[in-house]
Amino acid sequence: RKEVEQDPGPFNVPEGATVAFNCTYSNSASQSFFWYRQDCRKEPKLLMSVYSSGNEDGRFTAQLNRASQYISLLIRDSKLSDSATYLCVVRRGGADGLTFGKGTHLIIQP
Amino acid sequence: DAGVIQSPRHEVTEMGQEVTLRCKPISGHDYLFWYRQTMMRGLELLIYFNNNVPIDDSGMPEDRFSAKMPNASFSTLKIQPSEPRDSAVYFCASKYQGTSTDTQYFGPGTRLTVL
Numbered sequence: 001r002k003e004v005e006q007d008p009g010p011f012n013v014p015e016g017a018t019v020a021f022n023c024t025y026s027n028s029a030s031q032s033f034f035w036y037r038q039d040c041r042k043e044p045k046l047l048m049s050v051y052s053s054g055n056e057d058g059r060f061t062a063q064l065n066r067a068s069q070y071i072s073l074l075i076r077d078s079k080l081s082d083s084a085t086y087l088c089v090v091r092r093g094g095a096d097g098l099t100f101g102k103g104t105h106l107i108i109q110p
Numbered sequence: 111d112a113g114v115i116q117s118p119r120h121e122v123t124e125m126g127q128e129v130t131l132r133c134k135p136i137s138g139h140d141y142l143f144w145y146r147q148t149m150m151r152g153l154e155l156l157i158y159f160n161n162n163v164p165i166d167d168s169g170m171p172e173d174r175f176s177a178k179m180p181n182a183s184f185s186t187l188k189i190q191p192s193e194p195r196d197s198a199v200y201f202c203a204s205k206y207q208g209t210s211t212d213t214q215y216f217g218p219g220t221r222l223t224v225l
């Protein structure tokens with residue numbers, strides 16, 4: 001079983017819609033959680049960190065459920081520019097390297 | 111501000127040749143990471159350094175791969191001899207431990223093709 005699992009998609013969503021992604025992680029020692037965004041043929045960039053209390057950054061909301069080992073990302077009022085691959089990322093306690101899911105591909109359609 | 115710099119951006123080589131990838135982290139960052147991305151396996155950590163010292167190389171696939179960090183502003187990842195299955199995008203990332211955000215900043219990557 002992969003340490004971080006995501007639905008690869010693609011998710012085809014009309015502009016202005018709300019879309020949600022989930023991911024699950026298998027290592028209960030995971031300590032830090034993130035969503036990264038990767039555009040085609042570009043490097044990953046941090047979208048947002050994910051906190052146990054949930055956190056919001058503009059149109060983006062991230063949630064963490066430690067009991068179920070589950071992380072979510074909600075995008076409201078989606079824009080064409082949101083089209084990208086969204087990577088669910090965890091860092092294990094005591095380690096510094098990141099473990100990435102394979103990503104969810106999102107396509108926003110006009 | 112200059113981000114993480116990697117060179118070359120693209121490398122095409124033949125099986126058996128030595129390949130050297132280079133990385134310059136963001137100035138002041140004390141951690142440097144090497145990752146590899148393939149369609150099959152996604153992004154995987156190969157090795158990382160803290161203050162120029164290798165901390166965890168458990169992700170390095172085999173003895174053909176080696177990495178060095180001779181100083182705080184330069185690191186290399188070497189593959190010798192290269193094989194077609196090494197074809198991938200290799201990313202270097204850096205971070206500064208002193209921040210609360212734990213953010214890693216990635217370079218643009220080196221796209222390696224081994225024929």
